[in-house]
Amino acid sequence: MTDIGRNWNEFHKTDIAEKLAFFSREGRLYDCLFSQQFDRGMLDHIFSVADRLRAATKTKAGADKVASLLSEKRAMLYFVQPSTRTFLSFLNACHILGLKTSEIRDTSTSSELKGESPEDTVRTFSSYVDMIIMRHPVPGFVEKTAWVMNRAKRPVPIVNGGSGKDQHPTQALLDVYTIHRSLAGGVDGKTIVMVGDLKRGRTVRSLSYLMKNYSDVRLIFVSPPELRMEADILDSLRRHGIPFEETQDFAAAMPRADAIYMTRIQDEHDVAGESKAVDYGRFCFRAEHLKAIKPTAVIMHPLPRRHEIEVSVDEDDRAVYWRQERNGMWVRAALIACIFGVDAKIPAAKS
């Protein structure tokens, strides 16, 4: 245990870069908490593990072999905040690797009713399993859990399935993986257009942040003036020399895009119904736009969608948002395989 690990409040205020070592073991990721934990090497590795998992599981024999890799492990999915999508993605990722799963999806547990502290509750869960995957509404709580567990006699790795409004590292992972996988030559050199509620969308923030791992990427932020990308991300892009533009003109950005990342208006974060005043119609992708974009472009969306993408667009081959969801399951399985160190044991696909 490093010295910075002695006191939670002190630890919590420490810069993320400084505390990353605390969440690693034997030279590899142990707890997955922040998008900032992923560097280029790790991204490339996780993506290649995901690719190998997909290939290996195409046959029954391969899938059964993969499901034996972690058949002796048990994972707990502790989702205090409702999230069907992320929950199912992780659950099936576990099942692919053979992990047995337990789930708590209630917002209240009986022990909390009996006055137990949240830290004790999580520590109880850890008694029974080998990994905890959790989503929690309180900012920093997932990190605190990992901190507590790392100091316990029987630590188990913690995977962040969404914490507060800020960190959702596996969503960032699946977004980058989708671009990496869908575009010839991967992410390097591409123009990525992000559209919609950039101010409050957790996914566009992390995606932008992770672009520093790639060369020659250009970002175009298309949003209503009220919902522009926040200054901290723009500053970070400037610091890393990543060119970006801000505009309200979606039509002009379309033909330049290699990837178009659409987002839903996050009106659940409204303070006083301010979303109603936004003219969001200009930030939607309609069937008529299909002819305006490159034949090689991809249209992405973290889902759920409302009206940002017309349903008939789904049938176009460039609409990859359903594949993006499935990519999430594979990249999460890859991440879990890496944390448990079985990534090298995934059988090579038969050619």
Added chain:
Amino acid sequence: MTDIGRNWNEFHKTDIAEKLAFFSREGRLYDCLFSQQFDRGMLDHIFSVADRLRAATKTKAGADKVASLLSEKRAMLYFVQPSTRTFLSFLNACHILGLKTSEIRDTSTSSELKGESPEDTVRTFSSYVDMIIMRHPVPGFVEKTAWVMNRAKRPVPIVNGGSGKDQHPTQALLDVYTIHRSLAGGVDGKTIVMVGDLKRGRTVRSLSYLMKNYSDVRLIFVSPPELRMEADILDSLRRHGIPFEETQDFAAAMPRADAIYMTRIQDEHDVAGESKAVDYGRFCFRAEHLKAIKPTAVIMHPLPRRHEIEVSVDEDDRAVYWRQERNGMWVRAALIACIFGVDAKIPAAKS
């Protein structure tokens, strides 16, 4: 994709017989949506698969072999409408075959709260799994899901676990299987007495409908006048030349019965508490009736029961309603095995 598949509203209005091909693949059932999908050949085949599953799993080695048949597959149980019984039956049917399972049993999911369409929600679920088993209160929604999925790039089979007030095909399957299995010589030539709320009972409707697949069956409908079998079913019986009688005299029907199918009064469908006016006591099976029925007869009930069958009747060997429930699990396992095409791989039982 057939031409009729282009437009949902048009497709939905098409006669079931015409659209069955749309829900089949490679000459076998793909989506299981309607009782009308089962013809005699299919019924006989599914029942023989169910019998083989039971026999094969009597030993640990056989059960482990059966659980390896679909060990690489994952099923999603999406039960928007509460149904513990059908849910558990399907879940354990999956586990018998080795499928890993995820479940959504809430009536509301977080994504619906975020404004996602029901079709998108189901499509999301399909991203993670190889089959969706669903119960939904909206008539036609399970069919629409199957229609949407059949048009998607990565279709998965849909199994109807109860849709609206009308279709619940696997319940019909288990009822016929129970008669087939419990009576010497099977269903052909038998007299089946259905008792109680025939107007609103989904099970007696489907069971009557499926009788067209058998020869020389006679049906006796015993019900209060307010709760008689509806005209559409009676018309269908006439069309197929199946003799039936309607009566209020349960006592007279008892000695003639090979199978007695008791039902609960469906007062959850009452508009204005009209069930309270019905004298249901005359449509109950009591211990004293045991001496009035054939020694070879069977007493069935789709369960849950209230007072339609006295508890002490349970100990009689002719009371098969608990076995009927267990038959449901086996016949559902058989159906899933058929959909995935592993029915031929079930090991023969050692003699």
Added chain:
Amino acid sequence: MTDIGRNWNEFHKTDIAEKLAFFSREGRLYDCLFSQQFDRGMLDHIFSVADRLRAATKTKAGADKVASLLSEKRAMLYFVQPSTRTFLSFLNACHILGLKTSEIRDTSTSSELKGESPEDTVRTFSSYVDMIIMRHPVPGFVEKTAWVMNRAKRPVPIVNGGSGKDQHPTQALLDVYTIHRSLAGGVDGKTIVMVGDLKRGRTVRSLSYLMKNYSDVRLIFVSPPELRMEADILDSLRRHGIPFEETQDFAAAMPRADAIYMTRIQDEHDVAGESKAVDYGRFCFRAEHLKAIKPTAVIMHPLPRRHEIEVSVDEDDRAVYWRQERNGMWVRAALIACIFGVDAKIPAAKS
């Protein structure tokens, strides 16, 4: 079936000692319902099975072997009363042995809404599985379920996961196992100090009761005057010649303790908020007390805790309450292995 099994009301009133045979089969435990079922031989055996399970599962090969022992069985966890801790402990115990699991954690099921009797509901569940593990708020209901099932054509064993305010036999098991495992020489000859709400704590009652299976045990009950251990337990101790003391002086008891069993004030059982009047601060274990207890002593707690044990005590090696939780999982796995008769098949650990 013994004669006493014919009528439930009569059976229920029968002395537990007389009816134990009814819940055994082939000379071993079949239903696990009462703490009174455990004699010294059984306790020693279950604990040694638990030890062997832990040892055998330390390697992947061993864990996979253990998970094959009951891979053909299916268990149902039916927890009508919320209990995350016991639920997860049992669920993971099942997974260790390879059992597939279904769960009902709702307090209401759809069938109950349809007027089904609780006995019918449980019998339905039993149709699908090979074991039911249940928690139920109604005193005697778990026993009644076992009674009903034992008379059914296809019985399945019932395991009590907490019934009413009285019986929670696997909690007693894990508490004794923790003392057995943590103290050199086991339970015999030890002084056990129980602290807090002894009147309403189910765990301290069963733990006291089970002490009759050990020699030379001494019990010290430390509690506020309002929350003293009840007379029935004290009488039973006197009958078995187990020396005990009652005191309010925790400080004097501390240095004498081999095991200190702390408990939470059970204010959920308050009739009129009477717990608020209790000065519970005197019945808490604080970091400063660590120097007052033996170097070999252990501090236990059934958890969840509130303030009875200061969090900083967790880091002391003598604080075993987290290990106690994990012991619960192992001892439950051992119990299940014994019920299914696979205890002899647990592979010996490689040295």
